[in-house]
Amino acid sequence: MAERVDKVAARRAELAAATLRTLAELGYARTSLREIAQNSEFSHGVLHYYFQDKVDLITHCVREYKAICVTRYDQVVATATTPAQLREGFLEKLAQTLVEEPHMHRLWYDLRNQSMFEPSFRVDVAAIDDSLERMVWRVVSRYADLVGTPPLVTPPVMYALFDGLFQQALLRQLAGDPAAAADLQAGVTAVVAQVVPADRAAVPG
Amino acid sequence: MAERVDKVAARRAELAAATLRTLAELGYARTSLREIAQNSEFSHGVLHYYFQDKVDLITHCVREYKAICVTRYDQVVATATTPAQLREGFLEKLAQTLVEEPHMHRLWYDLRNQSMFEPSFRVDVAAIDDSLERMVWRVVSRYADLVGTPPLVTPPVMYALFDGLFQQALLRQLAGDPAAAADLQAGVTAVVAQVVPADRAAVPG
DNA sequence: GGAAAATCTTGACGACTGTCCAGAGGGCGG
DNA sequence: CCGCCCTCTGGACAGTCGTCAAGATTTTCC
Known part of the structure; x- marks a missing residue:
């Protein structure tokens, strides 16, 4: 049975x-x-x-898709022992998935967009978005721990920032821009420098 | 004739x-x-x-759509004389368009996403994205002028951040979350505080 | 082996799609 | 007044769509 x-x-x-x-x-x-x-x-x-x-089929696919994405950076988080290690490992994986799997990523954005029109997708899409937000936050909060200063924005805001940067990079990547990945790395680096400041007097309270 | x-x-x-x-x-x-x-x-x-x-029709629509969006904040930029005025005016218009025109915004994201699959849309979509980036930059650079400190990120990155925040807010707005607009304003405020720091010893003499 | 159940193929169905076209309507110049 | 041209209608076309069900095929079990 x-x-x-x-x-x-x-x-x-x-x-x-x-x-x-x-x-x-x-x-x-x-x-x-x-x-x-x-x-x-x-x-x-x-x-x-x-x-x-058809809706049942696609919903099932969306749920399977979730499992693929959500652990992408966990290895990096688990093994990095310095801020530089974590930052470099994360940036590399970020660029790698942008270049190697752009089709899967545009699918995700497509389905998330469909959920704006088709309520039957909303629950599953929102669940994935939450998972991705937690994934990002695992990276960022670990990074904050390593540098010794807390992040200056909330998890939803942090996720929105990363998501916006990644989506712009994906558009350019799919349009054939060879600098998309490098610019994404630079953008993320610049934003993190402002939002999880490493250099400033790291004295809490 | x-x-x-x-x-x-x-x-x-x-x-x-x-x-x-x-x-x-x-x-x-x-x-x-x-x-x-x-x-x-x-x-x-x-x-x-x-x-x-059909493609010709939709392309023409996308071009018309551009004209609607791109001047949304120009009035605020033109009339504001203090950082607080500009910030408040921008945040209000941002929340207003999120609440009053969510369908037009989800359409924009839908079409931008289609451009990832359909190359015939790419040129027009990219042109609109550029226009929106310039629109955002007009607001941010004006704000930076008013507070007396330059922005700490480039225009593309700045646009990506705002776009990510807005898209998350739109998802929540369309899902019926009544706090979407307020959280968007809070998120933008928090990010701007980090990326165009107002307080840091830069008061014009 | 043979019956029963699970699995898969195939063709059909009505509805819908983008596209095209013959012709109707109507205003304008002659 | 006619005839012409711009505008618009509505039907036809060849596909494609999701869905379904009857039957063929395979697997399972006694």
Whole structure:
């Protein structure tokens, strides 16, 4: 019986992976179930065997997507012992994912935008946004610990700043700007310097 | 002859307005030409009389949209004579447009996102983004003048920060969060305090 | 092995899409 | 008054869409 469930879960994951590939390539507006099926090794009918409808399918994909993203910088946070190590490790991973996975990132922004129009996406999208905010805050608060000064903005604001910088960089990356990644690193560095000041007299209270 | 041109331009603008209304309501993914026509006083056939195809229509709308947005804060910049006046005026207009025109803003983010998938939108979207960046910079650099200290980040970074904050606020506003506008104002205030420091020994003699 | 259940394919359905076009309406110059 | 041209309508077209269900295929179990 447990094998049954696992088998079904595995197939659902397989179809979800094909869906994510298709969404990343075409975007939400142009992704159809038949296109998804063609990106898998099954026919289009099977999608309605494992998922109730299109919204159910995409919602499931969004939840799977979450698991991929959210631990991206945890390794860096866990291993860094100096502010410079953490900063450099983070900046490198940031630029790496921008250059190597721009399609997945534009998919995320696409789906988050859809949630502004389609209420059925809102709960899951908001949950992912919260996870990303916590991910950013794990990095920033660890960095603040290492430099000895607390961050000067709240977690939601911090996340919004990083998100804005990353989104602009993604637009330029997808437009073919070769300096997108480097400028993103510079921008993040400049902002962090202001918001988690390392040099200033680090005397709390 | 000039009247002919004006008449055509007026009708194009009329249809573009109906298109913008439809896009703001439904989003790019669910906007069809027939739906646009129903939001106007004409039939769907006329759209192909004034526009080459759907992409041409939407591109034209995006260009019109630009004119609406870009001068939003110029009045505040022109009339403010103290940092507090400028800050308060800007924050008020920022919150006002978030609350009163969330649909137009989600449309903008939707179209900007589409440009990540559809290269035909990229040029116009990038041009609008530049305009918005300059708009933000007019406000910030004027504010910096008034407080007597230069901004500590570049215009692109400054725009990315504001954009990130606004987008998060928009998500919450559309999800029904009544504190979205106030939190946006608080976030912007906090960031500006770090990035255009007012207090630090820079009082003009 | 054979029955039963799970899984997958295939084709169909009505609805909707962008695009095109034949022709209707109407105002204007002659 | 006619005829012309600009404007607009509404239907037709060839696709595509999500959804569904009947049947074929495979797997499971006794």
